[in-house]
Amino acid sequence: MGFYNVQKGDAPYMKFLADQYVLSDNMHQSVMGGTGANHIMFGFGDAIWYSDGKGTPTVPPANQIENPNPQAGTNNYYDQDGYSGGSYSDCADISQPGVAPIVNYLQSLPRSIEPRCQKDHYYLLNNYGPGFNADGSLSTGTFVIPPSSVRHIGDELMEKNISFAYYGGHWDRAVAGGPNAYCTICNPFQYATDIMSDATLRTTHIKDTTQLHKDIHSGDLPAISIVKPDGIVDGHPASSKLDLFEGFTKKIVEELQDNRDLWKDTAIIVTFDEGGGYYDSGYTQPVDFFGDGTRIPLLVISPYSKGGKIVHTYYDHVSVLKFIEKNWFLKPLTKRSRDNFPNPIASFKNPYVPLNSPALGDLMDMFDFGRCDLSFVHFR
Numbered sequence: 342m343g344f345y346n347v348q349k350g351d352a353p354y355m356k357f358l359a360d361q362y363v364l365s366d367n368m369h370q371s372v373m374g375g376t377g378a379n380h381i382m383f384g385f386g387d388a389i390w391y392s393d394g395k396g397t398p399t400v401p402p403a404n405q406i407e408n409p410n411p412q413a414g415t416n417n418y419y420d421q422d423g424y425s426g427g428s429y430s431d432c433a434d435i436s437q438p439g440v441a442p443i444v445n446y447l448q449s450l451p452r453s454i455e456p457r458c459q460k461d462h463y464y465l466l467n468n469y470g471p472g473f474n475a476d477g478s479l480s481t482g483t484f485v486i487p488p489s490s491v492r493h494i495g496d497e498l499m500e501k502n503i504s505f506a507y508y509g510g511h512w513d514r515a516v517a518g519g520p521n522a523y524c525t526i527c528n529p530f531q532y533a534t535d536i537m538s539d540a541t542l543r544t545t546h547i548k549d550t551t552q553l554h555k556d557i558h559s560g561d562l563p564a565i566s567i568v569k570p571d572g573i574v575d576g577h578p579a580s581s582k583l584d585l586f587e588g589f590t591k592k593i594v595e596e597l598q599d600n601r602d603l604w605k606d607t608a609i610i611v612t613f614d615e616g617g618g619y620y621d622s623g624y625t626q627p628v629d630f631f632g633d634g635t636r637i638p639l640l641v642i643s644p645y646s647k648g649g650k651i652v653h654t655y656y657d658h659v660s661v662l663k664f665i666e667k668n669w670f671l672k673p674l675t676k677r678s679r680d681n682f683p684n685p686i687a688s689f690k691n692p693y694v695p696l697n698s699p700a701l702g703d704l705m706d707m708f709d710f711g712r713c714d715l716s717f718v719h720f721r
Contacts, residue, residue, distance in 0.1 A: 367692075494665065509527065
């Protein structure tokens with residue numbers, strides 16, 4: 342835990358970016374849960390569920406089913422909190438532990454919110470590892486969810502022949518099985534059967550951050566690059582420091598700006614996966630059973646995002662998916678994914694609270710295209 346006062350000199354590079362480019366003060370983590378659950382929502386626009394590993398939903402082991410009812414004689418210790426703080430809920434069944442209070446709350450709101458839970462699906466609520474190891478073999482670990490068949494953003498991009506890659510810090514070390522600080526739960530594609538079970542797709546679309554720098558210098562970046570630092574430099578308070586993450590970010594920004602051909606049509610979106618337990622007083626929009634969560638930072642750095650502007654439109658991680666789909670004229674991933682939500686309509690009295698909830702912005706408010714025809718301004 343900690344406190345950062347940017348007016349007193351903390352987080353100086355983030356402050357510099359906010360002053361020079363565009364900041365959102367209404368970006369949110371997608372799930373009221375941890376790192377893994379939020380990366381999954383970013384990649385799939387949805388929560389994923391326990392299965393037989395072949396696409397059929399099934400019931401997880403009893404000791405992995407969430408039961409947040411307090412144990413007698415404890416300070417609200419859950420009756421059952423999974424193996425490692427993450428576990429499953431059949432949230433379509435109101436008789437399941439912990440489900441009724443959330444569903445009743447959502448349905449009691451002035452605009453009733455659909456929990457968006459399918460019958461007999463046990464959804465992952467927090468952090469479990471993916472069903473695949475980095476080398477494509479099946480994981481035999483205890484804290485893993487079976488391989489997922491849920492449609493993800495990579496599927497949509499592959500269908501339209503739009504290039505993309507996930508660059509993960511220490512990925513190559515993880516593939517080789519050596520010591521590493523690679524974040525296993527941060528790569529949404531590592532949960533996906535179609536990517537991880539195909540060696541060609543796996544090597545094409547998942548790379549090390551060392552390759553990112555080479556691709557920037559060569560000008561050979563894919564249309565969409567998703568970048569995750571290793572655990573040493575990711576700024577996580579348990580294992581890193583924020584100034585290390587700032588340095589990681591600064592190197593990428595400056596390398597891209599030095600390559601003028603890339604910079605002229607590149608948008609860099611910088612955000613955090615979740616709030617890390619920090620208290621935040623900002624409004625949180627109920628959108629379904631899983632979230633939203635508290636506010637997190639969001640910066641956009643591009644030739645069309647300048648001037649120290651602050652945007653109040655309501656966003657979460659799925660807003661990045663909506664931006665990708667808007668920019669490349671794509672449809673939502675599935676009929677139920679959150680990228681189907683409309684853009685927010687805000688009142689003049691309170692721009693932070695959508696009148697048409699549940700609603701998520703597509704990040705287009707973070708850009709000023711002037712008189713440019715948007716159809717000719719496509720970002721990498």
